[in-house]
Amino acid sequence: MKELLQVNGLVKAFGQAQAVKGISFHIQEGRCTALLGPNGAGKTTTIRMLTGLLKPTAGSIQFHGLRAGEDRRSLLGYLPQSPAFHNWMSGMEYVVYAGRLCGLSPAEAKQRAKELLERVGLAEAAKRRIGGYSGGMKQRLGLAQALVHRPKLLVMDEPVSALDPIGRREVLGLLKELKSETTVLFSTHVLHDAEELCDDVIIIRSGQVALQGALPQIRSEHRRPIIELKLEEHAPSLEWAAGFEQRTSADERLSATIEEIERQGTMLRLTVKDMDKARQALTEELAKEKVRFSRLEAGYSSLEDLFMKVVGE
Amino acid sequence: MSAVKLMTLVRKEWLEQLRSFKLIWIPLVFALLGIMQPLTNYYMPVIIEKAGNMPEGAVIEMPVPSGAEVLAGTLSQFGMIGLLILALAFMGAVSGDRNSGAASLVLVKPVSFLSFILSKWLGMMTLLWGALLIGYAASWYYTWLLFETVDFAPFLLSYVLYGLWFTFILTAVLLFSTLLRSAAGAAFSALGLALLLTALSGIAPKYMGWSPSSLTGFAYEAVQGGFDASASFGWSIGVTILLIAAGIAGSSALLRRQPALD
Numbered sequence: 001m002k003e004l005l006q007v008n009g010l011v012k013a014f015g016q017a018q019a020v021k022g023i024s025f026h027i028q029e030g031r032c033t034a035l036l037g038p039n040g041a042g043k044t045t046t047i048r049m050l051t052g053l054l055k056p057t058a059g060s061i062q063f064h065g066l067r068a069g070e071d072r073r074s075l076l077g078y079l080p081q082s083p084a085f086h087n088w089m090s091g092m093e094y095v096v097y098a099g100r101l102c103g104l105s106p107a108e109a110k111q112r113a114k115e116l117l118e119r120v121g122l123a124e125a126a127k128r129r130i131g132g133y134s135g136g137m138k139q140r141l142g143l144a145q146a147l148v149h150r151p152k153l154l155v156m157d158e159p160v161s162a163l164d165p166i167g168r169r170e171v172l173g174l175l176k177e178l179k180s181e182t183t184v185l186f187s188t189h190v191l192h193d194a195e196e197l198c199d200d201v202i203i204i205r206s207g208q209v210a211l212q213g214a215l216p217q218i219r220s221e222h223r224r225p226i227i228e229l230k231l232e233e234h235a236p237s238l239e240w241a242a243g244f245e246q247r248t249s250a251d252e253r254l255s256a257t258i259e260e261i262e263r264q265g266t267m268l269r270l271t272v273k274d275m276d277k278a279r280q281a282l283t284e285e286l287a288k289e290k291v292r293f294s295r296l297e298a299g300y301s302s303l304e305d306l307f308m309k310v311v312g313e
Numbered sequence: 314m315s316a317v318k319l320m321t322l323v324r325k326e327w328l329e330q331l332r333s334f335k336l337i338w339i340p341l342v343f344a345l346l347g348i349m350q351p352l353t354n355y356y357m358p359v360i361i362e363k364a365g366n367m368p369e370g371a372v373i374e375m376p377v378p379s380g381a382e383v384l385a386g387t388l389s390q391f392g393m394i395g396l397l398i399l400a401l402a403f404m405g406a407v408s409g410d411r412n413s414g415a416a417s418l419v420l421v422k423p424v425s426f427l428s429f430i431l432s433k434w435l436g437m438m439t440l441l442w443g444a445l446l447i448g449y450a451a452s453w454y455y456t457w458l459l460f461e462t463v464d465f466a467p468f469l470l471s472y473v474l475y476g477l478w479f480t481f482i483l484t485a486v487l488l489f490s491t492l493l494r495s496a497a498g499a500a501f502s503a504l505g506l507a508l509l510l511t512a513l514s515g516i517a518p519k520y521m522g523w524s525p526s527s528l529t530g531f532a533y534e535a536v537q538g539g540f541d542a543s544a545s546f547g548w549s550i551g552v553t554i555l556l557i558a559a560g561i562a563g564s565s566a567l568l569r570r571q572p573a574l575d
Contacts, residue, residue: 048573051421052420052421052572053420053421053572053573054572054573055570071423073421073423073424074423076421078418078421080414080417080418083414083418084413084414084415084417084418086325086329088332088333093328097325098418098422100317100318100321101321101419101423101424102423103315103317103318142418145418149422
């Protein structure tokens with residue numbers, strides 16, 4: 001697999017505050033990568049530095065396969081969070097205009113614009129003024145104009161965050177098709193979107209990379225066995241739960257198998273080291289104490305748990 | 314910088330001017346201003362008579378202005394109202410696109426910053442020189458109808474000199490519109506600069522001969538035929554052209570330093 005983009009020690013300071021504190025990552029050709037993080041983590045700042053809209057305070061951004069003297073921007077397609085067009089233009093005019101600015105010939109630009117508008121489902125509205133487009137239509141037009149010159153890397157900033165559920169579905173569907181054709185990097189604060197679309201994730205937190213890698217790999221590396229236990233509203237059972245939580249940290253046999261206990265109301269959530277031993281110990285305990293539970297479930301932690309853990313710290 | 318991309322950007326500016334009707338109403342206003350001056354000059358005695366607040370038996374004697382004087386009057390009308398209208402029409406040239414985010418969509422494409430600024434400037438220039446020509450020619454025609462012919466050469470020379478002064482101020486509008494977020498701030502900074510330079514030229518004409526604002530004086534002289542190319546004429550033209558080039562380069566540098574505001 002070929003490397004397309006290499007980012008090294010990227011820093012951006014606004015006055016005293018550092019929005020991005022030394023981010024390094026690389027993107028492989030043909031992969032779809034999500035820049036994942038909570039609001040204010042520095043996702044947008046990072047993306048704007050990649051597109052050249054913002055000058056990095058320090059660090060380097062390297063594109064492989066860039067000929068000497070070639071503009072980095074000619075390999076990039078960029079879709080901002082809420083793209084602003086000229087409202088007095090029609091959708092068709094705008095995509096042709098974008099194509100011409102990327103160096104396509106008039107005929108080529110027109111041809112591409114037609115194809116892309118068809119592709120993003122705006123063929124009907126192509127001749128209408130952009131001023132009358134809905135949010136979802138503008139986002140799809142944004143995709144069309146970003147793709148007009150067949151960029152090597154499509155960069156998107158929160159492509160679906162500002163959309164209603166229908167617009168979201170439309171755009172996510174399009175992205176699923178597109179990712180097989182080009183390399184994609186997008187930022188999001190919604191884990192679900194990243195899981196649905198991406199091969200790789202880069203989780204960033206307060207301007208730093210907290211975790212990065214291929215999604216299946218991260219999933220298997222950070223997957224922990226857990227047991228969830230739901231109790232009935234029954235005083236002795238609840239008392240047992242409180243006692244069990246305390247005993248776990250003191251008792252050597254229990255703390256060897258159970259790593260962590262979280263108790264929320266009638267829910268107990270056990271992160272365990274050895275599933276078999278923990279299951280054994282717990283069921284014995286439940287039978288002995290006659291605990292009234294309504295549900296007992298053994299499974300694995302989800303990516304969401306990992307995300308919350310990484311981001312929440 | 315590629316000429317094809319620059320032309321694409323300029324064509325977009327023209328289309329915008331057309332769709333926002335600037336391409337129509339600005340030349341119209343200039344034509345109106347141009348026609349008004351000879352008309353009011355011609356009918357002034359009648360207007361004053363009909364105004365009716367003259368004492369009984371007063372005899373109004375007004376010297377009939379020469380054609381050149383009428384045209385000079387037209388230019389000074391353009392210099393006030395025309396300049397105000399142009400500055401207001403273009404005050405958001407860069408800041409508008411930057412504030413809305415439309416500029417960032419263009420500037421992530423392989424387009425040079427200078428092309429972006431130059432396209433705005435060329436868009437302004439075609440409208441400015443066109444509107445000024447239409448207005449001034451209309452005034453010339455009506456002056457010929459109502460007063461006398463003014464030779465073509467002085468007419469043309471005064472047009473070019475006045476146009477150069479306008480070019481200077483509109484370049485300042487462009488620069489301030491790149492520097493400031495506020496469109497109104499850009500218009501008033503540029504108009505303030507125009508006022509300041511004009512006032513300084515009025516107070517100390519001897520020392521301000523090099524200033525772009527003295528071009529207006531040269532234009533009045535040129536149309537009235539009493540023009541002799543003094544040393545300061547060359548200076549003011551040179552300085553003006555230099556400042557215009559510096560304004561464009563400065564705007565481009567400002568844009569490069571911070572392509573997007575949001």
